[in-house]
Amino acid sequence: xxxxxxxxxxxxxxxxxxxxxxxxxxxxxxxxxxxxxxxxxxxxxxxxxxxxxxxxxxxxxxxxxxxxxxxxxxxxxxxxxxxxxxxxxxxxxxxxxxxxxxxxxxxxxxxxxxxxxxxxxxxxxxxxxxxxxxxxxxxxxxxxxxxxxxxxxxxxxxxxxxxxxxxxxxxxxxxxxxxxxxxxxxxxxxxxxxxxxxxxxxxxxxxxxxxxxxxxxxxxxxxxxxxxxxxxxxxxxxxxxxxxxxxxxxxxxxxxxxxxxxxxxxxxxxxxxxxxxxxxxxxxxxxxxxxxxxxxxxxxxxxxxxxxxxxxxxxxxxxxxxxxxxxxxxxxxxxxxxxxxxxxxxxxxxxxxxxxxxxxxxxxxxxxxxxxxxxxxxxxxxxxxxxxxxxxxxxxxxxxxxxxxxxxxxxxxxxxxxxx
Numbered sequence: 001x002x003x004x005x006x007x008x009x010x011x012x013x014x015x016x017x018x019x020x021x022x023x024x025x026x027x028x029x030x031x032x033x034x035x036x037x038x039x040x041x042x043x044x045x046x047x048x049x050x051x052x053x054x055x056x057x058x059x060x061x062x063x064x065x066x067x068x069x070x071x072x073x074x075x076x077x078x079x080x081x082x083x084x085x086x087x088x089x090x091x092x093x094x095x096x097x098x099x100x101x102x103x104x105x106x107x108x109x110x111x112x113x114x115x116x117x118x119x120x121x122x123x124x125x126x127x128x129x130x131x132x133x134x135x136x137x138x139x140x141x142x143x144x145x146x147x148x149x150x151x152x153x154x155x156x157x158x159x160x161x162x163x164x165x166x167x168x169x170x171x172x173x174x175x176x177x178x179x180x181x182x183x184x185x186x187x188x189x190x191x192x193x194x195x196x197x198x199x200x201x202x203x204x205x206x207x208x209x210x211x212x213x214x215x216x217x218x219x220x221x222x223x224x225x226x227x228x229x230x231x232x233x234x235x236x237x238x239x240x241x242x243x244x245x246x247x248x249x250x251x252x253x254x255x256x257x258x259x260x261x262x263x264x265x266x267x268x269x270x271x272x273x274x275x276x277x278x279x280x281x282x283x284x285x286x287x288x289x290x291x292x293x294x295x296x297x298x299x300x301x302x303x304x305x306x307x308x309x310x311x312x313x314x315x316x317x318x319x320x321x322x323x324x325x326x327x328x329x330x331x332x333x334x335x336x337x338x339x340x341x342x343x344x345x346x347x348x349x350x351x352x353x354x355x356x357x358x359x360x361x362x363x364x365x366x367x368x369x370x371x372x373x374x375x376x377x378x379x380x381x382x383x384x385x386x387x388x389x390x391x392x393x394x395x396x397x398x399x400x401x402x403x404x405x406x407x408x409x410x411x412x413x414x415x416x417x418x419x420x
Contacts, residue, residue: 007053008061008074010342011088015366015374016283018294018307018314019118021077022088023058025103027051030094031122033158034229035147035187035216050096055105062113073335074342080333083116083298083305093123104131111138116305118143118298120184124162127170132177141180141301144171146203148185148196148213156233157189164199168206175207180301183208186281187216190240190255193263197270204274211271212295214281215260217252248372249283257284257380284380287316310334310359312366316379316396323376323396324389325367334359367393 004027014020028050029036064071065078086092092103110117111134119142125131126142135142144167147154151164162170171181183203188196200211218241219227231238238253246253260282271278280288281295292299293307310332319327339359369375376382376396387395 002051003054003057004051007057008084010073010077010339011085012343014308014339014343015311015363016286016294016313017311018292018309019083019085019296019298020308021074021082022085023053023106023117024088024090025053025086025092025106026090026094026096026100027053029090030096031091031158031161033147033161034233035157050090052096052100052102053106055102055109058106059109062109062115066113070337072341073337073339076335076337077308078115080306081116081304082308083118083302084110085118085120085296086110087120091121091123092119093121093125097123097125104134107131107134107138107140110140114139114304116298116302117141118296118302120145122146122158122161122167124166124170127173132174135174135179136177139303139305141182141296141298142174143182143184143210143212143296144203144208145184145186146199147187147189148199149189149192150195153189153192153233157230164202168202171203171208172206179207181206181208182210182212182297182301184281185211185213188213189216189234190237190263193267196267200267200270200276201274204276208276210277210279210297210300212279212281212297213264213267214295215255217249217254218246220248220251220253249374249378250372254282254284257282257378261285261288261380283374284378286313287379292317306333310363312363312376315367316376316382321398322385323382325364325391325393326389364391364393 004024007025008021008023011017011020011022030050061075062078065075070076070079086103086106092106097103107117116139119126119140121142122145126135146164146167147157149157154164175181185196185199196213203211216230218230218238241253241255244259245256247256248254264280268278277291277297277300279291279295279297280286286294289295289297291297294313298305299307309328315325315328316323340362366374367376371378376394377384381398382396383399384394385397389395
């Protein structure tokens with residue numbers, strides 16, 4: 001069996017994400033969650049075979065970077081200690097890990113450098129003694145993922161995943177060691193918000209200190225296998241999305257931001273009441289998070305780490321009421337090598353030639369993009385003023401749509417005025 005070549009890189013969310021550096025132990029994932037589109041859009045094609053990462057490649061890279069030798073934007077990010085997301089595309093603790101131990105070796109290497117690392121998983125192997133030992137020795141923040149829905153529905157949507165109870169027991173073991181624990185409700189199923197509050201109490205009871213919440217995004221491709229599974233397990237759900245005025249963002253239907261904001265109010269209040277830090281994981285709500293990181297609160301749990309700030313979200317969060325592309329200080333850090341070389345398989349640059357302006361051009365184009373392409377107007381309560389800044393790019397300002405902000409739009413009302 002060969003090794004996974006593209007085990008480390010920069011995620012396609014780097015325009016909004018303060019922790020865009022991802023590391024994967026395997027090229028594929030054995031879990032078969034019906035809402036996971038990475039199998040089609042991220043290069044992992046099958047759950048039957050997988051190439052493990054060669055840990056020596058990471059060890060050699062970190063050693064080279066520590067000597068001051070940089071060959072790529074990833075190397076520069078490692079030198080700056082931008083946190084790594086372990087499990088960016090595939091779960092590092094799916095059953096393959098019991099055989100290959102690639103994740104265990106990667107964790108040992110990262111612990112040796114005290115490297116700030118977020119671990120995302122639905123697996124429970126992480127709570128075994130050898131993993132707990134290395135977690136205690138390193139600089140790690142562990143995030144467990146759950147489908148936030150009634151248990152019977154959640155079980156349908158994530159077949160083959162360790163049960164909710166097993167994940168909670170695994171979290172409790174790590175909490176005994178003082179591990180920093182967070183949870184992702186990814187996805188939250190529309191109409192199951194009360195079940196999410198029950199799950200919130202469960203995760204707090206076993207030591208979770210942070211929760212990031214994101215509603216299900218519905219794929220536009222009706223023939224896509226996972227789309228068909230979703231329609232089977234959530235009958236009528238797509239019709240509800242359309243009736244509620246869901247908009248297209250990329251290749252998915254996304255619920256209106258104001259509706260999400262209102263329906264999340266009780267969950268947010270419940271989290272704050274029990275002392276769990278609440279995080280919006282929706283792209284259009286990220287600017288409402290009170291911590292500096294995007295949705296994962298990495299800045300609260302990892303030591304000696306730096307966030308990646310040369311992105312659209314930081315420009316929006318650090319600006320005053322008027323948001324402009326040039327609002328950030330000119331000396332903001334960015335890699336000298338080309339970031340876009342890692343964004344997708346079509347833009348990988350084997351030579352890695354430095355091109356520091358390409359990223360800013362990409363961000364400028366994103367800033368001018370319409371809402372459905374993820375421009376600033378897709379962020380809740382932002383709209384164009386009609387003015388332009390020194391770069392010729394639109395200036396945005398805060399506004400409040402009271403009806404949307406209330407979150408009180410009913411399905412019946414939405415059906416009378418679809419798309420409103």
